[in-house]
Amino acid sequence: MPSVQITQLTDRQREALLHGKTVGWVAAAFQIPRPQLIARITAEGWVVDPSTDRAGERPAEPAQAEEKATPMSAENPTAPATTGPAPQGQPAAAPTPTPTPTEMVAGGIEQLLADAHASGDKKLERAAAKASTAIDALVALYEPWLAEKKEAEERAAKLAEVEARAEQLRAQLEAAQAEVAALTGKPTRKSNAPSMDRERSQAIRAWAAREGIKVHPRGRIPGEVVERYDAVHPGAPDGA
Numbered sequence: 001m002p003s004v005q006i007t008q009l010t011d012r013q014r015e016a017l018l019h020g021k022t023v024g025w026v027a028a029a030f031q032i033p034r035p036q037l038i039a040r041i042t043a044e045g046w047v048v049d050p051s052t053d054r055a056g057e058r059p060a061e062p063a064q065a066e067e068k069a070t071p072m073s074a075e076n077p078t079a080p081a082t083t084g085p086a087p088q089g090q091p092a093a094a095p096t097p098t099p100t101p102t103e104m105v106a107g108g109i110e111q112l113l114a115d116a117h118a119s120g121d122k123k124l125e126r127a128a129a130k131a132s133t134a135i136d137a138l139v140a141l142y143e144p145w146l147a148e149k150k151e152a153e154e155r156a157a158k159l160a161e162v163e164a165r166a167e168q169l170r171a172q173l174e175a176a177q178a179e180v181a182a183l184t185g186k187p188t189r190k191s192n193a194p195s196m197d198r199e200r201s202q203a204i205r206a207w208a209a210r211e212g213i214k215v216h217p218r219g220r221i222p223g224e225v226v227e228r229y230d231a232v233h234p235g236a237p238d239g240a
Helices: 011-018 023-029 034-043 062-074 101-107 109-117 122-184 198-210 223-232
Strands: 046-049 054-057
Touching: 011 023, 011 034, 011 054, 023 034, 023 109, 034 046, 109 122, 198 223
Parallel strands: none
Antiparallel strands: 046 054
């Protein structure tokens, strides 16, 4: 069965050109011979700017715009000059200078490599192939690193949130226990969450070390250790 010859731009090709991709980039990205792509661009009614290798709509000639604007003011002077349709064509913009390699790199590695692959220059093609391989290796290393970095940042943010909430709850607990102590005339103790300041904590750890009771040097002291300390130090205030 004979293949169907496509003579028009596809939607994706048209979108790439409208977004400023060069003709060389589109030809390489969609694997189209450059002459065939230019023929499709011409059939679209567009032109290729040789200075930038970009395609766009053909600019209307200024003389045509003047002919459309003149009859309205000369033959129909009663009509406001601002009414009526605007000229279809616009003066052609000044040609954009050809980007330097540095500007092309800043604008996108992908386009630079595509242009190099489609250049027909063997040295450029070999260099682009090596660069593509190096970039693939870089991406393969970068993506796991980025995922791990994001996960670590999320853990750190969650930990900071939990610690702030725990500090707020500790402050509320201490305030409640102080209120209970004021009402009952004696300090309150809870085995699961004892309230103590730094000096009391140090005193309990020192006593536990003398008694051979294993207590971690940091963190919460187990409630049963606090109860045993209070049992042998009934007169010790919470802050002592």
